[in-house]
Structure formats: structure tokens, C-alpha cells
Amino acid sequence: MRKMKLIQLALILFSGLFTAVNAQAQGRPGPPRGGGGGGHNPEQTETLQDMKGYKIGDTATDFRLKNVDGSLFSLSDIKNAKGYIVVFTCNECPFAKMYEDRLMALHEKYAPQGYSVIAINPNVSESNDRESYAAMKKRAEEKKFPFVYLADEGQKIVSQYGALRTPHVFLLDQSLRVQYIGTIDDNSRSAESVMVKYVENAIEALKKGEAPSPNFTKAIGCPVKLS
Amino acid sequence: MRPGVLSIIIFILPFCFGLSSPPYTPTPATPYGSHADIPIYNFDSLEPLLSTDSESIHIVNFWAMWCAPCVKELPLLEQYKAKYPDASVLLVSLDFPEDIETKLKPFLKKKGITLKVALLDDPDANRWIDRVDPNWSGAIPFTIIFDNKNRSFHERPFNDLPDLEQTINNTFKNR
Incomplete structure (x- = not known):
């Protein structure tokens, strides 16, 4: 009888502890939301975000940049375009590489529908032989890029x-x-594991005359080397 | 005899405690100075390490071997830890898990990095970048400096040790 009571007591103790652990796991403090508050002082100085850039709804500039085939290319060169998939990418970044095949597939699928991929390398540099114009040309040939691959010399664009x-x-x-x-x-790591195709969804929305949703996403990528 | 049963149960309790943790429990942090084991986290398991109940200085730096400005600033963080041993510094690598043995460990050894390193393997970054800091674009290096009361975010590399020290002092100027 006493033994039963002891086991009962132990069980109660045990289950109580179990609950406490679970409660603790759920109540784990995360980083503050919404940029802090309550004594936190988020600080953003000297960040890349100080750089001005386009927001949704802004009208983008056309440009005239050197393509890997030696010609100069402008968005206005694409006849009957319904839109433009402008992507800043480069030769060496592992994320850029992981997306090369997917960019090619995107172009193959959507260029006939009026949406071409326009790849721009903002890291082109003659002093870096892996990001030089010659290296871009080589990469485009190796991969048989079906889209233009442009050198943003001077990082103007x-x-x-x-x-x-x-x-x-x-x-x-x-x-x-x-x-x-x-x-x-x-x-980014696995095309097979993709659940949401943000760019394709955005194009499909445009085709229907709708505003893409979401119209803004974030990702880890290689920082653009601003000189 | 009977109290013996109880003591056995009490002895067993900590093991049950361990079993009740979430399935994605990372391996314990590596001992300082050794990279024998680099734990792999997803964002949910990493998130608790981005805050603390402690009053000591914590630095979490997101970086990767493929990020040149990140690699350049690693020695600064190493120097900071050497100068302020009480600070807790964690390097969160965004490299790929399959590269841990072949690339990451040799890289850390070659660079003389003895700081704690963990690897974040969570490809849907759009889901978690805002949970770290809504102002973060996703570009690295990205550094969080915090204790239990103060916190600052930095989407930029530090220029030198005084720059890092000044930034840390600014974060904790009210304490």
C-alpha cells in the first residue's frame, strides 16, 4: 500500500515536471519583435539599407549594358515584352550558382509569354578574374544561358x-x-524542395492584371560588393 | 527499501527530462577552442540563442565562408573575445552542412578561429530573416549585440577593433 502511494507520488512529481518543461519550451524568449522596444535600442548605421533603391510601384530605369555576346543591350530591345525579370546575379556566389538552372527554366518558360530574364552582374570587375567580363562570357557559354548576361560596369544600375x-x-x-x-x-538549396515559387506567382498575377502577393521577399545571398 | 524506489525514480527523472525536449535538439555547444563538433540548427532551434537572461555581453555574427567581408571581420571578433573573455561570441555560419568536414573545419583551423561556431541550415530565409530583425535585408555579415536588456543590430562588417568596441559600448551605454 505504501509502495503504491510512493509510486503514485513519483508519477505526480514526474508529470508535473514534464508539464513544466513543456511550458518552458513554449515560453522561450525570442528576439524582440518589431525592432525592439522595452529597453532595446536597435541601431542601423552604415548599413547597405542606407542605399537608395526602388520600391514597389517605382518606375525602373532602362539601361544600356554590355552583354556577354559583345553587343549593348537595353530592355527596350525586347520586342512585345509584357514584363521583365531583372535579376542581379554573378559568377561565383554559391547562391547565384544554385539558381542558375532555375533562372534558365524561368526564362524558357516565360520568355515565350513575354517575360524574359535579364541577368545583370553588379560584381563585374577586371581585377577579379572570377568576376571579369571574360569569366562571365565563359560561364554563359558553359551553361548555355538562354538569356542576356550583362556587365554592370561601374555599378551604376x-x-x-x-x-x-x-x-x-x-x-x-x-x-x-x-x-x-x-x-x-x-x-535556395534545393529546387526539388521548393514550396512557393515567388517570381512565377508574381508573373502569373501580372498576367491576370493583379498585383503580386507577396510583392517583397527576403533571402540570404552574397552581398553585392559595392565599391 | 521503499525510499530506495523513490530515489531510483528521482535518479531517472533527469533522463526523462532529456527525452521530453524537442526532436531537433542540437548537440551541445562546442567547447571553446575546439571545432570537433559544429552543431546544425534550423531557425526554430537557433532562435533561443539570440536572446539571453544574462547580463553579460553576447555577440551573434551571421557569416559564411563565401562572404568575403564576413571572412575579413572574423579576426576582429576573435580579437574581441581574447580581450574580453567574459563576452559570449557565437558565429552562425550559413555555409552548407555537407561542407562542414571538408571545408568549414579546415577553414576555421587555417584562419585560427577558436570562437564557437554553429551552422544554420534553414533554406526558407524569407520565413526567418524578419524574426531576427525586420530591418535586416538578408545580406551578411549581420551582427546582433545584446544582453538581457539591450540589443543592437548591424548589417555591415566592422572596420576594426575600436569600431567594434565603440559599437558595443554604444549598445550598453545605459547599463
Whole structure:
């Protein structure tokens, strides 16, 4: 009888502890939301965000940049365009590389529908032999890029657009209004594991005359090397 | 005899405690100075490490081997820890899990980095970047400096040790 009571007591003790642990797990303090408050003092100085860039609804600038085939390219060169998938990318960034095939697939699928991929390398530099114009040309040939791959020499265009990382997509509509800014999909590491195709969804929305939702996403990427 | 049963149960309790933790429990943090084991987190399991109940200085730095400005500032964080051993410094690597043995560990050894390193493997970054800081674009390096009361975010590399020290002092000027 006493033994029963002891076991009962132990069980009560045990289950009580179990509950306490679970409660603690749920109540774990995370970082403050909404940028702090309550004694926190978030600080953003000297950040890349100080750089001006496009916001949704802004009208993007056309440009004239050197393509890997040696010609100069402008958005206005694409006849009957319904929109433009402008993507800042580069040769060496692992994230840019992971998305190369997906960018090619995006172009193959949507260029015939009026939405071409326009890849721009903001990191092009003759002093870096992996990001030089010659290296871009080589990469485009190796991968057989079906889209233009442009050298943003002097980083004039990337600073106007405000791309912070590679790859960074700016989806423009027919009249060059910025309709979506962000990442290509929700899984950089594995195309097979993608659940949400942000850019494709945004294009489908434009095709229906709707505003993309979401129209802004974030991603880890290589920082654009602003000189 | 009977109190013996109770003591056995009490002895067993801590093990049950362990079993009740979430399934994605990371391995314990690596001992200082050794990278024998680099724990892999998803964001949910990393998130508790981004805050503290302690009054000591905490620094969490998001970086990756492929990020040149990140690699450049690692020695600064190493110097800071050497100068202020009470500070807790965690390097959250955004490199890929399959590169831990072949690239990350040799890299840390070569660079002489003895700070604690953890790897964040959570590809849907849009889901968690705002949970770290809504003002963060996702570009790295990104550093959080905090204790139990103060917190600051920095989406930029630090220029030198005085820059880092000044930034830390500014974060804790009210304490």
C-alpha cells in the first residue's frame, strides 16, 4: 500500500515536471519583435539599407549594358515584352550558382509569354578574374544561358535598383513599374524542395492584371560588393 | 527499501527530462577552442540563442565562408573575445552542412578561429530573416549585440577593433 502511494507520488512529481518543461519550451524568449522596444535600442548605421533603391510601384530605369555576346543591350530591345525579370546575379556566389538552372527554366518558360530574364552582374570587375567580363562570357557559354548576361560596369544600375545581394530579382511590368522585389523561391538549396515559387506567382498575377502577393521577399545571398 | 524506489525514480527523472525536449535538439555547444563538433540548427532551434537572461555581453555574427567581408571581420571578433573573455561570441555560419568536414573545419583551423561556431541550415530565409530583425535585408555579415536588456543590430562588417568596441559600448551605454 505504501509502495503504491510512493509510486503514485513519483508519477505526480514526474508529470508535473514534464508539464513544466513543456511550458518552458513554449515560453522561450525570442528576439524582440518589431525592432525592439522595452529597453532595446536597435541601431542601423552604415548599413547597405542606407542605399537608395526602388520600391514597389517605382518606375525602373532602362539601361544600356554590355552583354556577354559583345553587343549593348537595353530592355527596350525586347520586342512585345509584357514584363521583365531583372535579376542581379554573378559568377561565383554559391547562391547565384544554385539558381542558375532555375533562372534558365524561368526564362524558357516565360520568355515565350513575354517575360524574359535579364541577368545583370553588379560584381563585374577586371581585377577579379572570377568576376571579369571574360569569366562571365565563359560561364554563359558553359551553361548555355538562354538569356542576356550583362556587365554592370561601374555599378551604376545596381545602385539605382538597390539590389543588395545576389541573386536579387526585380520584376517589372510592361511599363517598367517595379511589381515584385525579392527572391526566386522559398528554397535556395534545393529546387526539388521548393514550396512557393515567388517570381512565377508574381508573373502569373501580372498576367491576370493583379498585383503580386507577396510583392517583397527576403533571402540570404552574397552581398553585392559595392565599391 | 521503499525510499530506495523513490530515489531510483528521482535518479531517472533527469533522463526523462532529456527525452521530453524537442526532436531537433542540437548537440551541445562546442567547447571553446575546439571545432570537433559544429552543431546544425534550423531557425526554430537557433532562435533561443539570440536572446539571453544574462547580463553579460553576447555577440551573434551571421557569416559564411563565401562572404568575403564576413571572412575579413572574423579576426576582429576573435580579437574581441581574447580581450574580453567574459563576452559570449557565437558565429552562425550559413555555409552548407555537407561542407562542414571538408571545408568549414579546415577553414576555421587555417584562419585560427577558436570562437564557437554553429551552422544554420534553414533554406526558407524569407520565413526567418524578419524574426531576427525586420530591418535586416538578408545580406551578411549581420551582427546582433545584446544582453538581457539591450540589443543592437548591424548589417555591415566592422572596420576594426575600436569600431567594434565603440559599437558595443554604444549598445550598453545605459547599463
